[in-house]
Structures are given as C-alpha cells and as structure tokens.
Amino acid sequence: MREAVLDERRHCCQIDDAALPGPMSTRIRLETASAWATDLVEGNAIAKNSQVHIPVPAGATVVDGGGRTLMPGLIDAHWHTYYANIPVSILATADMSEVAIAGLLGAKGVRMRGFTTVRDIGGNPFAVKKYADSDLYPGPRMYMSGPPLGQTAGHFDLGAYNEVPSNAADPLPYWERVGLFAIADGVPEVTKRAREILRMGATQLKIAGGGGVTSIYDPLDVQEYTFEEMKAIVDVAETWNTYVLLHTSLPTRLFKQRSRPASRRSNTAI
Numbered sequence: 001m002r003e004a005v006l007d008e009r010r011h012c013c014q015i016d017d018a019a020l021p022g023p024m025s026t027r028i029r030l031e032t033a034s035a036w037a038t039d040l041v042e043g044n045a046i047a048k049n050s051q052v053h054i055p056v057p058a059g060a061t062v063v064d065g066g067g068r069t070l071m072p073g074l075i076d077a078h079w080h081t082y083y084a085n086i087p088v089s090i091l092a093t094a095d096m097s098e099v100a101i102a103g104l105l106g107a108k109g110v111r112m113r114g115f116t117t118v119r120d121i122g123g124n125p126f127a128v129k130k131y132a133d134s135d136l137y138p139g140p141r142m143y144m145s146g147p148p149l150g151q152t153a154g155h156f157d158l159g160a161y162n163e164v165p166s167n168a169a170d171p172l173p174y175w176e177r178v179g180l181f182a183i184a185d186g187v188p189e190v191t192k193r194a195r196e197i198l199r200m201g202a203t204q205l206k207i208a209g210g211g212g213v214t215s216i217y218d219p220l221d222v223q224e225y226t227f228e229e230m231k232a233i234v235d236v237a238e239t240w241n242t243y244v245l246l247h248t249s250l251p252t253r254l255f256k257q258r259s260r261p262a263s264r265r266s267n268t269a270i
Helices: 096-112 126-133 187-200 227-239 252-259
Strands: 003-007 038-042 045-050 061-064 074-079 115-120 141-144 205-208 244-247 266-269
Touching (some): 187 227, 227 244
Parallel strands (some): 003 061, 115 141
C-alpha cells in the first residue's frame, strides 16, 4: 500500500494534479491552511492527522503542501456532467460529439474544485465516466442516472411541434436516439425504458414529474406521469435494489395529494 506524508504550511499557491502521487491525485483537495500540520495518507484514505510532524514511514512519498488544506473529497448529489457544461441552445445547433467533448473537459474542473464524487442525475455521460474511472482523463467518481425519463409533452420532450400524431414506426428524435433524454408513456413503455436505462449502467433512475423552466410544451405547475406510471418505474428500480429521483416544481404537499408517494425509496430533486 502506498503511503505519503503531506506537510501544510502558511503559504497559498495552486498545485497541479500531476504533482501528486498517482493514486492520491483523485482523492485530495489542497487550499489555504492557517497553521501547519501533517497528514498521513494510506492508499486513498487519510489515516492520521497531527499538528506535529508524523515520522515518515519507510518507502513513503513526502509531498510539501505549501500551505494548502488537505480535506476529504466533496460529494455533489445533484450534478449534470453534460447539461452543466452546455447552453440550452446547443440542442438546436450541435450534435452529441460536441456535447460529449464539453462534458469531458468539464469533468476535470469538477475534480479540481474538490468534488471527487458526483451523482449525475440526467444525461448520457457514460463515456466520461469510463475515461475518469480508467484515469485516461481527470474526472470525479460518477454515479449515473442515465437518460432522464419523461412523458410526451413533458419536461424532457424535445420533439418538433408538428411531429404529431406520433407513429411507432417513426425514428426517435435525435437527442433520444443518442440517449440524452428518454420519452415513454404508459405502464408497459415506462417499464421497458426504465429497464433499458438500467442496462446502460445507471445506478439510479431520474424521471420528470412536473414542468420545468427550459421545457417547450409543459406549464411549470403541471404534474407529469400518472401514479400508475410512476409506480411502475419505482417498481423496476426496486427490483434493481435502487431508487428513483424526481424532477418537479410542485409543492411537496400538493404533489403528494395528486399522486400519492409511489415508494418510500423515491427521492425528490427540484
């Protein structure tokens, strides 16, 4: 097991990821320190912290922290690897390659801001996760929701206004084909789509239960998906030993009156 001792003193300057030992580079964040201390890091965990020098174990690497603060990695439970790095207008002017590049480049910034773990709650950044996990490019540990699931005319429906009535034989809209969003209606269809998203590698599911500011067709105060549809999605998640995140702008009291909580394991993300 690799060990390292970090000395923190009263001077602040930026440190690059490459200056740190490999296994530690995805684990620590360094900033300003008001006094100096020594931390012993074993593997990817802080094993000991002291205001006096810790003897350097045999074979350990010593890193001068230069006045920065060593802290455990932060966790962002509501993150969008793609949506946070692109303007909404890009959905009308670009393709998935541009979206993926923007998300990959943004992943390094996430980690350098101190977030070593994120829960991505909508999109298709599985390639970014693969590159971060294999250290091909800097990025946080990612727990993926995969394409967010919504109803026709709902928060995630980006279909053209005149593409109605829809036909099962028609191709999916571009952003659905590439997995940035997913649209499904009715219990059988939402059940299948939820299982497909889990098959992609999602660790939890994300659905739209109400309108949104960036939506094209739905008012902000509507409820989306019926109780039966929500219950079907949550049932699928529970068979996978996971849970469902819900986008809604409705007050919690009103939402519960309209749909009843589908499961104790559902979450609300506004």
